[in-house]
Amino acid sequence: MQSTIFVITLVLMAVVGWLFWRAVSAVNGKPAGTNINKRRTQLIWGMVIAGVLISVGSMREWPYAGASEKPVVVNVVGGQWWWEIDKESLPLHTEIEFRVTSEDVNHGMGIFNEDLQLLAQVQGMPGYVNKLYYTFDKPGTYQVLCLEFCGVAHHDMINEFEVVAAE
Amino acid sequence: MMEQTYPYKPQAGAVKLTMLLGGVVFLLMMVFGLALRATQGGLFEIDPAIFYQIMTAHGAGMVGSAALTGAAIMWYFVGRYVNLNAAIYWVFLGLFLIGVALILGSIFYGEFGGGWTFLFPLPAISGGAWDVEAAVAFCFGYLFIGVGFLLIYLDMGYRIAINYDGFLGGLGWRFAWSGNQELAPPPTIIAAASVIVFNSIGIVFGAMVLVASIINLLFPSFVVDPLMAKNAIYFFGHVFINATIYMAVVAVYEIIPEYTGKPWKTTRVFALAWVAIVIFVQAVYFHHLLQDAVMPDWALALGQIVSYASGIPLMAVTTFSLCVYVKGSGLKWDLTSSLLVLGVAGWTLGSIPATIDGMVAVNRLMHNTQWVPGHFHTYLLLGEVAMAFGFSAWLVRGKEQGIRSGLERFAFLSYALGGAGFVLVFLWSGASSIPRRWAIHLESWQFQDRIGTFFAAVAILGSLLIVSRYTLRLMRKGEE
Ligand code: HEM
Ligand SMILES: [Cu+2]
Numbered sequence: 001m002q003s004t005i006f007v008i009t010l011v012l013m014a015v016v017g018w019l020f021w022r023a024v025s026a027v028n029g030k031p032a033g034t035n036i037n038k039r040r041t042q043l044i045w046g047m048v049i050a051g052v053l054i055s056v057g058s059m060r061e062w063p064y065a066g067a068s069e070k071p072v073v074v075n076v077v078g079g080q081w082w083w084e085i086d087k088e089s090l091p092l093h094t095e096i097e098f099r100v101t102s103e104d105v106n107h108g109m110g111i112f113n114e115d116l117q118l119l120a121q122v123q124g125m126p127g128y129v130n131k132l133y134y135t136f137d138k139p140g141t142y143q144v145l146c147l148e149f150c151g152v153a154h155h156d157m158i159n160e161f162e163v164v165a166a167e
Numbered sequence: 168m169m170e171q172t173y174p175y176k177p178q179a180g181a182v183k184l185t186m187l188l189g190g191v192v193f194l195l196m197m198v199f200g201l202a203l204r205a206t207q208g209g210l211f212e213i214d215p216a217i218f219y220q221i222m223t224a225h226g227a228g229m230v231g232s233a234a235l236t237g238a239a240i241m242w243y244f245v246g247r248y249v250n251l252n253a254a255i256y257w258v259f260l261g262l263f264l265i266g267v268a269l270i271l272g273s274i275f276y277g278e279f280g281g282g283w284t285f286l287f288p289l290p291a292i293s294g295g296a297w298d299v300e301a302a303v304a305f306c307f308g309y310l311f312i313g314v315g316f317l318l319i320y321l322d323m324g325y326r327i328a329i330n331y332d333g334f335l336g337g338l339g340w341r342f343a344w345s346g347n348q349e350l351a352p353p354p355t356i357i358a359a360a361s362v363i364v365f366n367s368i369g370i371v372f373g374a375m376v377l378v379a380s381i382i383n384l385l386f387p388s389f390v391v392d393p394l395m396a397k398n399a400i401y402f403f404g405h406v407f408i409n410a411t412i413y414m415a416v417v418a419v420y421e422i423i424p425e426y427t428g429k430p431w432k433t434t435r436v437f438a439l440a441w442v443a444i445v446i447f448v449q450a451v452y453f454h455h456l457l458q459d460a461v462m463p464d465w466a467l468a469l470g471q472i473v474s475y476a477s478g479i480p481l482m483a484v485t486t487f488s489l490c491v492y493v494k495g496s497g498l499k500w501d502l503t504s505s506l507l508v509l510g511v512a513g514w515t516l517g518s519i520p521a522t523i524d525g526m527v528a529v530n531r532l533m534h535n536t537q538w539v540p541g542h543f544h545t546y547l548l549l550g551e552v553a554m555a556f557g558f559s560a561w562l563v564r565g566k567e568q569g570i571r572s573g574l575e576r577f578a579f580l581s582y583a584l585g586g587a588g589f590v591l592v593f594l595w596s597g598a599s600s601i602p603r604r605w606a607i608h609l610e611s612w613q614f615q616d617r618i619g620t621f622f623a624a625v626a627i628l629g630s631l632l633i634v635s636r637y638t639l640r641l642m643r644k645g646e647e
Contacts, residue, residue: 005529006598012519016482020515023490024508031495040436044483051475058528059468064460080294105289106393108458108535110602116611118600120531123458126288126393130460147458147535147602149282151289152216152296155605 277301499569513549538597
């Protein structure tokens with residue numbers, strides 16, 4: 001998923017960068033014609049229409065709400081500088097509802113797979129419980145890394161849990 | 168090329184000094200940044216506590232210098248249209264320096280390492296790394312700087328209101344509404360008035376949360392709601408950092424016409440774009456809270472939608488207009504024109520990964536990874552700073568345009584290409600799920616860190632040459 005995002009970003013940057021370069025490097029070329037304001041209007045409307053489509057398309061799936069009636073609840077508490085996870089092994093192919101909070105400052109619970117690829121994250125904040133829904137498709141050991149700067153040992157805040165096939 | 172007359176003459180001395188100060192601090196902070204990147208790459212070893220202190224200094228120092236140079240640019244050019252008060256500028260600069268002294272003291276004497284965002288309640292709960300006094304000094308430092316900004320904004324806003332038939336006249340909102348060209352203020356005035364509106368609001372919110380933090384630090388029984396504090400901090404932080412670029416872009420409006428021979432015109436589209444900017448800049452900060460599931464759904468959706476919308480005035484108005492003005496204009500490339508055009512390019516291109524990160528579906532995978540320093544270094548290092556360097560080069564320009572020595576060419580290319588490599592590696596690292604703000608990196612991440620370090624060094628070499636050239640020319644001019 002991340003590599004797709006990266007490639008799309010690079011392509012968009014390259015296209016915009018190339019159009020920009022083509023215009024500004026033509027200092028001795030032909031000046032813009034009289035239809036340029038029409039072009040600008042088209043660009044604005046094009047961006048507006050694309051924006052509506054992208055917004056609707058990309059937010060149809062709303063990750064802040066769970067899909068299943070009875071998810072498995074896992075409570076996670078962050079503190080300087082540890083993670084407490086109240087279950088060590090979680091079931092495969094089952095929606096998990098992580099309820100994340102903090103004992104002191106803001107932390108960020110990032111869930112990483114065995115290749116250290118980030119799968120999902122949510123903030124852990126004192127006084128609040130943030131919910132994160134996730135369904136694991138692969139058994140294995142997953143790591144929790146802190147993704148919100150929380151002081152001198154922020155980078156040491158690592159814990160793990162297992163995902164196992166349900167019996 | 169084009170000789171245009173203005174009602175007033177800006178006060179160059181104070182601005183030249185500010186740009187010197189800004190340039191030197193930019194360089195110093197870049198070296199700090201290099202130390203951070205090299206440490207992540209394992210090329211260098213610093214204790215994590217020191218790493219986070221340097222990170223705090225780099226963040227606060229860079230944001231502060233961007234704001235300082237942006238404000239100097241805006242104040243200089245607004246001074247062409249209204250009669251500004253130099254005494255107030257000196258007070259602003261004095262308050263700024265007091266703020267800097269407090270911040271530096273809190274970091275390097277008080278060992279404060281809570282990040283430039285001072286996210287509540289981290290300043291108060293450091294796990295023993297720093298004392299309450301250091302955090303209080305840090306917050307007071309910000310307050311001094313904020314008060315200084317409010318002062319010059321007040322002065323500029325007042326003068327603009329007098330000269331342009333009320334503040335709404337200066338904002339260009341009357342013109343945008345009616346389309347009556349006689350009511351159209353110059354682009355610089357519209358930009359300045361707009362920044363004054365949104366950045367003053369941003370600073371007031373910042374000040375409120377700073378004061379609340381200070382009271383909480385001194386009297387812990389005074390409780391602050393962490394979610395409210397987070398909203399206020401990101402609102403302030405987002406608005407303030409964006410304002411640096413919106414102030415600096417005035418240099419493009421004012422200097423590029425000297426190269427193209429065509430004045431930057433206030434059209435209705437231009438005025439409407441700035442109306443949109445005033446609204447979008449304030450409404451967009453929710454994209455910083457996409458991982459706070461307790462936020463209301465509408466706020467998170469708004470964060471994504473406004474992130475995208477913010478790109479429209481930028482791309483379709485600022486960037487598009489620059490392209491139209493430059494194409495076929497006979498513009499001559501020298502250090503000034505190259506840097507100003509680069510500044511718009513960096514800003515535009517950096518907004519792409521930023522907007523993509525503003526999407527709910529993407530943010531879950533990219534938030535607080537190095538994707539984030541990837542996009543903001545693009546529009547800051549290659550955007551705001553490029554505009555500030557371009558403006559500085561213009562301040563010490565020679566009699567003729569279009570002269571570019573081999574060394575100047577080398578300096579520009581090393582800055583631009585080094586900077587581009589540096590930011591692209593950050594984006595790559597973000598896409599590789601490497602967290603941001605980690606003092607110690609896993610071995611598997613360090614290959615990328617080292618490439619990033621190399622590019623950073625190249626960019627810094629270019630910056631060193633650009634700032635040295637400015638300094639030497641400034642001294643030579645002073646002697647004349
Ligand atoms: C070549 C020059 C620069 C280098 C080598 C550099 C390096 C870095 C590094 C390594 C980080 C920390 C990345 C991480 O979170 O893992 C960082 C963060 C940051 N940089 Fe830079 N940087 C440079 C230029 C700039 C400029 C020009 C600006 C702004 C005008 C800037 C503003 C920031 C800010 C605001 C942060 C965030 C600090 C935080 O997370 O608390 N940097 N930089
Ligand atoms: Cu942390």
